Amino acid sequence: MAVIKTPNNFELDNSGRRVVVDPVTRIEGHMRCEVNVDENNVIRNAVSSGTMWRGLEVILKGRDPRDAWAFVERICGVCTGCHALASVRAVEDALGIEIPYNAHLIREMMAKTLQVHDHVVHFYHLHALDWVNPVNALKADPVATSQLQQAVSPHHPLSSPGYFKDVQNRLKKFVESGQLGIFKNGYWDNPAYKLSPEADLMAVTHYLEALDLQKEFVKVHTIFGGKNPHPNYLVGGVPCAINMDGDMSAGAPLNMERLNFVLERIKEMQAFVKNVYIPDVIAIASFYKDWLYGGGLAGQAVMDYGAYPTKPGDKSTDQLPGGAIINGNWNEVHPVDPRDPEQVQEFVAHSWYTYEDETRGYHPWDGVTEPKYELGAGAKGDRTHIKELDESAKYSWIKSPRWRGHAVEVGPLARYILAYVQGVEYVQEQVHSSLARFNELAGTEFTTSVADLKKVLPSTIGRTLARALEAEYCADMMYDDWHRLIQNIKNGDTATANMEKWDPSTWPKEAKGVGTVAAPRGALGHWIKIKDGKIENYQAVVPTTWNGSPRDPMGNIGAYEASLLNTPMERPDEPVEILRTLHSFDPCLACSTHVMSEEGEEMAKVTVR
Numbered sequence: 001m002a003v004i005k006t007p008n009n010f011e012l013d014n015s016g017r018r019v020v021v022d023p024v025t026r027i028e029g030h031m032r033c034e035v036n037v038d039e040n041n042v043i044r045n046a047v048s049s050g051t052m053w054r055g056l057e058v059i060l061k062g063r064d065p066r067d068a069w070a071f072v073e074r075i076c077g078v079c080t081g082c083h084a085l086a087s088v089r090a091v092e093d094a095l096g097i098e099i100p101y102n103a104h105l106i107r108e109m110m111a112k113t114l115q116v117h118d119h120v121v122h123f124y125h126l127h128a129l130d131w132v133n134p135v136n137a138l139k140a141d142p143v144a145t146s147q148l149q150q151a152v153s154p155h156h157p158l159s160s161p162g163y164f165k166d167v168q169n170r171l172k173k174f175v176e177s178g179q180l181g182i183f184k185n186g187y188w189d190n191p192a193y194k195l196s197p198e199a200d201l202m203a204v205t206h207y208l209e210a211l212d213l214q215k216e217f218v219k220v221h222t223i224f225g226g227k228n229p230h231p232n233y234l235v236g237g238v239p240c241a242i243n244m245d246g247d248m249s250a251g252a253p254l255n256m257e258r259l260n261f262v263l264e265r266i267k268e269m270q271a272f273v274k275n276v277y278i279p280d281v282i283a284i285a286s287f288y289k290d291w292l293y294g295g296g297l298a299g300q301a302v303m304d305y306g307a308y309p310t311k312p313g314d315k316s317t318d319q320l321p322g323g324a325i326i327n328g329n330w331n332e333v334h335p336v337d338p339r340d341p342e343q344v345q346e347f348v349a350h351s352w353y354t355y356e357d358e359t360r361g362y363h364p365w366d367g368v369t370e371p372k373y374e375l376g377a378g379a380k381g382d383r384t385h386i387k388e389l390d391e392s393a394k395y396s397w398i399k400s401p402r403w404r405g406h407a408v409e410v411g412p413l414a415r416y417i418l419a420y421v422q423g424v425e426y427v428q429e430q431v432h433s434s435l436a437r438f439n440e441l442a443g444t445e446f447t448t449s450v451a452d453l454k455k456v457l458p459s460t461i462g463r464t465l466a467r468a469l470e471a472e473y474c475a476d477m478m479y480d481d482w483h484r485l486i487q488n489i490k491n492g493d494t495a496t497a498n499m500e501k502w503d504p505s506t507w508p509k510e511a512k513g514v515g516t517v518a519a520p521r522g523a524l525g526h527w528i529k530i531k532d533g534k535i536e537n538y539q540a541v542v543p544t545t546w547n548g549s550p551r552d553p554m555g556n557i558g559a560y561e562a563s564l565l566n567t568p569m570e571r572p573d574e575p576v577e578i579l580r581t582l583h584s585f586d587p588c589l590a591c592s593t594h595v596m597s598e599e600g601e602e603m604a605k606v607t608v609r
Contacts, residue, residue, distance in 0.1 A: 009300075069091075069233045089526070091515070095501050107233075125210065127586070139197040143161045145202050153276055273475055297558075298457070323335060325418065343404055353369065405556075413463040416431070514526065
């Protein structure tokens with residue numbers, strides 16, 4: 001095609017060499033990415049495809065809405081709990097159920113635990129290897145690494161030369177044995193890697209520390225929800241009861257010993273995020289100070305529903321306020337209402353689904369999930385062995401959600417831009433201190449002006465930093481939640497569930513509701529319609545659906561595709577740069593797209609009692 005300009009102001013040119021990355025690894029689910037590079041190896045066109053079909057909406061039809069959370073939670077085991085929380089909120093919204101304050105606080109701590117855990121795992125175990133070369137760490141001087149550690153993260157106690165030497169010896173054994181394991185198949189000689197050997201050794205060491213710590217963090221879920229992954233939830237509250245005099249060895253509910261255990265885990269999260277995670281991100285960013293690509297939509301169009309209210313159900317108390325910014329105007333935040341059929345719509349013009357009229361979008365309450373798998377005439381290969389997609393036709397199992405017709409980015413970066421421009425002091429202080437530290441390490445002179453912030457924040461590095469900052473904010477909010485819970489219990493309130501409307505005989509004949517959550521990857525919404533006590537329709541619009549969406553009928557591209565444009569590549573056959581930017585979103589294709597056969601025939605039928 002000739003160079004075309006999309007309605008959301010991106011220039012696309014697929015005349016250059018096509019580079020295919022399939023599958024994209026170190027993500028949840030199945031994803032394919034194709035780009036076109038020009039003669040200078042700069043990306044001029046990007047095509048993002050989800051290659052699995054999610055059929056949970058179909059499975060839920062006719063079921064008891066009180067059970068929906070247990071099904072939709074299994075959409076994904078990585079962002080575990082957020083789908084269950086969105087589901088119970090949707091049912092409670094439909095039926096007018098108010099949950100007790102204790103239940104609200106416990107849910108908040110569970111949600112924020114997920115954020116901290118997910119962000120730490122994302123950076124160290126999914127994204128860091130896009131910036132960090134573990135093989136290069138073998139060249140590091142442990143003494144110099146110790147000095148770097150003490151300069152970058154002076155409050156982290158594990159920083160002696162001997163400690164780093166031990167880690168280096170462990171790594172050396174992996175390399176010499178030829179069994180690199182988790183570090184295998186990297187492009188370790190690619191010049192796109194910029195860190196010094198000492199920075200690489202420090203980062204690999206923290207990779208291993210995070211691997212040990214992350215299993216401790218999620219014990220908060222096991223205390224409140226019984227297990228992890230997939231902790232238990234309850235329409236009307238939470239399943240854990242409070243008995244401060246109870247004996248846990250006898251299977252009693254929450255007591256002070258268990259709550260103190262939770263507090264210690266929260267303190268661990270606070271310490272690791274403040275002393276290791278954030279300093280590591282800023283230090284690594286300073287080696288890549290010229291790598292401010294990958295902003296895509298972030299500078300011009302972001303959206304979130306808002307999250308973390310201090311008062312149950314009161315959106316005005318959200319500690320991360322929602323809203324939408326469009327057309328790059330950071331001076332105006334539009335209110336977002338997930339109930340409004342004019343605001344949230346899903347399109348399928350370029351998705352492997354069908355609508356009666358594919359020029360229009362459907363609000364999730366009226367959503368249709370009907371698969372239609374077909375390749376365009378311009379595709380290369382066949383239905384089961386695709387060599388090249390045809391982006392002018394249908395090319396993804398992901399639908400295209402739009403906010404008032406606009407493609408938007410969702411996620412921690414979107415939430416932080418929205419919070420910053422709406423005057424959240426905690427967020428503003430985080431951004432300012434991080435920018436000052438980045439300037440110090442990188443020798444740059446960015447200011448806190450909007451013009452400079454638009455250069456730094458809407459980028460791959462900015463997106464990665466926003467996740468770390470959100471982890472810090474969530475850990476600190478969780479600390480406050482814990483103390484509020486203890487104070488409320490001391491005041492004599494031990495209620496954790498409201499069962500007044502548990503019986504379907506108390507429900508209206510028809511009802512509909514929506515539940516939203518600030519999931520680790522962005523704005524999550526579940527919409528439900530209930531009729532005669534059963535689920536009539538259910539739709540989940542997840543963060544990766546927003547970010548990973550294909551083109552819409554108007555030609556607007558989604559956040560993944562936009563973020564890759566104009567990125568220079570060192571070696572197109574070693575797509576480090578593509579992985580860097582895609583991983584900064586932490587794609588979760590399992591959420592956005594589940595199983596069908598190659599021929600597309602019905603594989604199973606479920607009879608609902």
